[in-house]
Structures are given as structure tokens and as C-alpha cells.
Amino acid sequence: MGCSLRMRDRRIMPLAPPSGNPLLTPGPADKIICTQTISSVEPFCARACLLFAQPTRLDEALDLAARIRPLVLAGGTDLMVGASADLGPGPVLDISRIGELKGIAVADDSIVIGGGTTWSELVAAELPHGFDGLKAAALEVGSIQIQNRGTIAGNLCNASPAADGVPPLLTLDGELEIQSAGTRRRVAVAEFITGNRKTLLQPGELVTAIRIPRQLAEGRSSFLKLGSRRYLVISIVSVAALLVPDRSNKVIEARVAVGACSAVAQRLPQLEAALVGRVLDASLVDAVKTEHVAGLAPIDDVRGSAGYRKDAARQLVREALLAAVEGRAGGIA
Numbered sequence: 001m002g003c004s005l006r007m008r009d010r011r012i013m014p015l016a017p018p019s020g021n022p023l024l025t026p027g028p029a030d031k032i033i034c035t036q037t038i039s040s041v042e043p044f045c046a047r048a049c050l051l052f053a054q055p056t057r058l059d060e061a062l063d064l065a066a067r068i069r070p071l072v073l074a075g076g077t078d079l080m081v082g083a084s085a086d087l088g089p090g091p092v093l094d095i096s097r098i099g100e101l102k103g104i105a106v107a108d109d110s111i112v113i114g115g116g117t118t119w120s121e122l123v124a125a126e127l128p129h130g131f132d133g134l135k136a137a138a139l140e141v142g143s144i145q146i147q148n149r150g151t152i153a154g155n156l157c158n159a160s161p162a163a164d165g166v167p168p169l170l171t172l173d174g175e176l177e178i179q180s181a182g183t184r185r186r187v188a189v190a191e192f193i194t195g196n197r198k199t200l201l202q203p204g205e206l207v208t209a210i211r212i213p214r215q216l217a218e219g220r221s222s223f224l225k226l227g228s229r230r231y232l233v234i235s236i237v238s239v240a241a242l243l244v245p246d247r248s249n250k251v252i253e254a255r256v257a258v259g260a261c262s263a264v265a266q267r268l269p270q271l272e273a274a275l276v277g278r279v280l281d282a283s284l285v286d287a288v289k290t291e292h293v294a295g296l297a298p299i300d301d302v303r304g305s306a307g308y309r310k311d312a313a314r315q316l317v318r319e320a321l322l323a324a325v326e327g328r329a330g331g332i333a
């Protein structure tokens with residue numbers, strides 16, 4: 001017999017909730033809003049309870065994350081799209097009101113972006129030119145509404161092969177700060193994403209910040225995205241480039257990363273090595289060879305064939321390098 005869902009009850013739960021439900025033990029969250037599907041018929045229906053916690057302090061969030069192992073929701077722009085699959089009956093921890101996860105701090109050796117910083121907040125921040133590429137990517141994440149809600153950590157944790165934030169953060173040698181109640185660790189962006197929608201994030205952990213070394217932040221950078229239309233488009237190929245010259249205008253650090261052409265966005269180490277030592281001018285594009293993109297493993301899908309993606313990647317790499325040389329941040333190719 002199917003279960004009968006007789007009533008939906010939406011209310012703010014008191015901090016001393018009814019006993020007997022292990023998910024509703026009193027916690028430090030400001031409020032726990034419970035949308036509870038109540039059934040008097042079958043016990044499993046009574047478990048179909050969506051707990052929604054919205055703390056304003058990081059320690060509260062970490063405590064809840066450790067105790068109830070919730071689904072973490074930041075801007076919700078990825079989660080809500082897959083809502084039927086992702087937002088099941090389990091508890092949800094909304095971290096969007098935690099001030100400690102917001103903002104960008106500039107230190108001597110690094111620039112630290114709060115994990116809950118939205119794309120719009122990043123675009124509005126005054127940052128060195130090494131961030132021009134990341135800002136150009138931010139401006140192409142969906143629409144302005146999506147940029148106002150979507151966060152940088154959400155983009156990384158969702159781990160889509162086409163995530164636009166990943167290639168620029170790879171070129172910036174980004175490192176995630178990850179916390180749980182009582183632990184703290186750092187993981188390079190390059191290691192954090194392990195496959196299509198797979199990361200090293202463990203249950204109970206939150207990405208609290210992304211740290212960028214200062215030296216790379218002073219470079220010249222760009223981001224280019226190829227899509228099937230001009231606006232609100234998923235990348236068929238995306239490329240980020242970052243070049244740091246010395247005083248004689250020779251490249252001393254080069255980073256090039258390609259997104260949407262493999263399960264995880266990849267840097268092109270052989271090309272990067274070929275760029276170091278060259279004069280930072282338009283002739284840099286001559287260094288790009290077909291073999292530099294040979295390691296990409298794009299898929300055939302509705303947006304483009306694997307062959308098209310590989311050809312496009314090579315061309316986009318050239319254009320992204322040129323944009324960085326000329327001080328153009330990029331955007332849609």
C-alpha cells in the first residue's frame with residue numbers, strides 16, 4: 001500500500017523540539033524551519049521530514065554539519081536545479097547567512113576569498129590583474145540573478161566538468177580551506193576535484209575559503225568561453241591563461257587551463273613550460289602546438305563533438321594567451 005501524505009506543516013521549530021526525533025535535537029542554529037510531511041499511516045512517511053537550518057555563525061554551522069550531516073546549501077543555484085534528486089527528505093544546512101564565509105581579504109602573501117562569496121561580490125571587488133580572468137568567468141556564470149546567488153565554493157563543490165570558475169582558479173594555484181568541527185585542512189583546487197561531480201569533501205566539512213598566492217595574483221590573466229550562444233550558456237570549451245613577466249618582460253610563470261574538455265578541468269603543463277622564458281608579446285601564441293592539447297579527453301554530446309572541442313580548445317588557448325598579453329580579460333569567444 002502506498003503512503004498517504006495527508007498534510008504539510010510549515011513552521012519554525014522551537015530550539016527545544018519534540019523528543020524522539022534524532023534529527024531534531026536542540027542545536028545552536030538561530031532557527032530550524034521544519035517542513036514536515038506528516039502521515040499517520042506509515043512510519044517511513046514520518047521520516048519524510050525536511051529540516052532546514054540557517055545559522056549565522058560558522059561555529060554553529062560546523063556543529064550542525066558534524067551532528068546531522070546535512071546537505072549543504074549556499075546559493076542553491078546548482079542544488080535547486082537538481083532539487084528532486086538532491087533535496088530529498090534529509091536535513092538541509094543553508095550557509096548563505098554566515099558572514100564569516102563572505103568577503104575577500106588581502107594579506108601579504110595571499111588573497112583569501114570567503115567560500116560563500118558570490119560571483120557578483122567577486123566582480124565588484126578591487127583585485128589585482130591576476131584576477132581578471134576569474135572575474136571574466138564570473139561575468140559568464142549564468143545570468144546576473146545566478147551571479148547574485150551562486151558562490152565560488154558552490155561552483156567548486158558541484159564539480160561540473162564545465163564549471164567556469166575552475167580553469168581560472170587552477171591558473172591561480174588556488175587552494176581550498178576546508179573545515180569541520182575541530183579540523184581544518186588545505187587542499188589545492190587541482191587535487192580537490194577528482195572526477196565528474198566528485199570531490200575530496202568529506203561529510204561534515206565546509207569549504208570556508210579559497211586562498212590565492214600573491215605572486216600569481218599580480219600576473220596578467222584572461223578567460224574565454226565558447227558556447228552555442230552569446231548569453232546564459234554552458235561552456236563547450238573554456239580556457240583560462242595567466243602570465244607573470246619579469247622586469248625584462250620575459251615570462252617567468254605561465255598557467256593555462258582548459259575546462260569542459262575532460263571530466264576535470266586540466267592545466268597544460270607542456271605548453272606552460274614552452275611559454276616560460278619567452279618575451280611577453282603576441283608571438284607567444286606561436287608556442288601553442290597540437291600536442292599540447294593532446295591530453296584532453298572531451299566527450300561527444302549535444303553541445304559539440306569531441307573532435308570539435310579539441311580543435312576549438314587549441315584555438316581558444318591561442319586567443320586566451322593573446323588576450324592576456326594585450327590586457328583583455330576575455331569573456332565569450
Ligand SMILES: Cc1cc2nc3c(=O)[nH]c(=O)nc-3n(C[C@H](O)[C@H](O)[C@H](O)COP(=O)(O)OP(=O)(O)OC[C@H]3O[C@@H](n4cnc5c(N)ncnc54)[C@H](O)[C@@H]3O)c2cc1C
Binds near residue numbers: 162
Ligand atoms: C540558469 C543557470 C545557469 C548557470 N550557468 C552557469 C555557468 O554559465 N557556468 C557555471 O560554471 N555554472 C553555472 N551554473 C551553475 C551554478 O550557478 C554555479 O555552479 C554556482 O557557482 C553554484 O554555487 P551555489 O552557491 O549556488 O551552489 P549550491 O547550489 O548551493 O551548491 C552546489 C554544491 O556545492 C555544495 N556546497 C556549496 N557551498 C559549499 C561550501 N561552502 N562547503 C561545502 N559544500 C558546499 C553543495 O552542498 C552542493 O553540493 C548555472 C546554474 C543555473 C541555474
